[in-house]
Amino acid sequence: MAFPNSSTPLLPRGSTFVTPSLLWKSGAILAAAGMIAGAFGSHALKRRPGITPEGLSAWGTATHYAIFNGLALFVLSMHPRFSTHKFAGPAIAGGGFVFSGSIMALVLWKLKFLGPITPLGGIAMIAGYITLAL
Numbered sequence: 001m002a003f004p005n006s007s008t009p010l011l012p013r014g015s016t017f018v019t020p021s022l023l024w025k026s027g028a029i030l031a032a033a034g035m036i037a038g039a040f041g042s043h044a045l046k047r048r049p050g051i052t053p054e055g056l057s058a059w060g061t062a063t064h065y066a067i068f069n070g071l072a073l074f075v076l077s078m079h080p081r082f083s084t085h086k087f088a089g090p091a092i093a094g095g096g097f098v099f100s101g102s103i104m105a106l107v108l109w110k111l112k113f114l115g116p117i118t119p120l121g122g123i124a125m126i127a128g129y130i131t132l133a134l
Contacts, residue, residue, distance in 0.1 A: 031070025095124030
């Protein structure tokens with residue numbers, strides 16, 4: 001059995017981990033989650049005890065980012081060159097889930113340890129988009 005070292009790739013060479021189908025499905029999940037969370041925020045979240053106007057605003061930001069990144073992944077999945085990009089799509093999808101999910105968890109459950117996690121999701125999303133421009 002060979003043990004990994006610093007030169008071992010994260011994914012095997014020729015890996016088809018990033019596929020247009022994966023990006024499409026990730027986009028669908030992010031967009032749907034954003035819409036569901038937006039509806040929850042508009043109707044049920046306001047009535048929860050301890051939810052502040054700032055929390056509702058943060059919730060709105062999280063839902064918007066989820067939907068926008070979901071739509072971006074739909075478009076990305078149809079691009080002939082970038083639909084199989086090994087970094088951009090996964091960074092946008094993962095960053096979107098981390099960014100939006102951590103904000104929602106902060107608002108719902110006051111999990112303060114997630115505060116520093118949110119910017120990491122944002123950085124991943126930004127890096128994914130910048131990679132598309134290079």
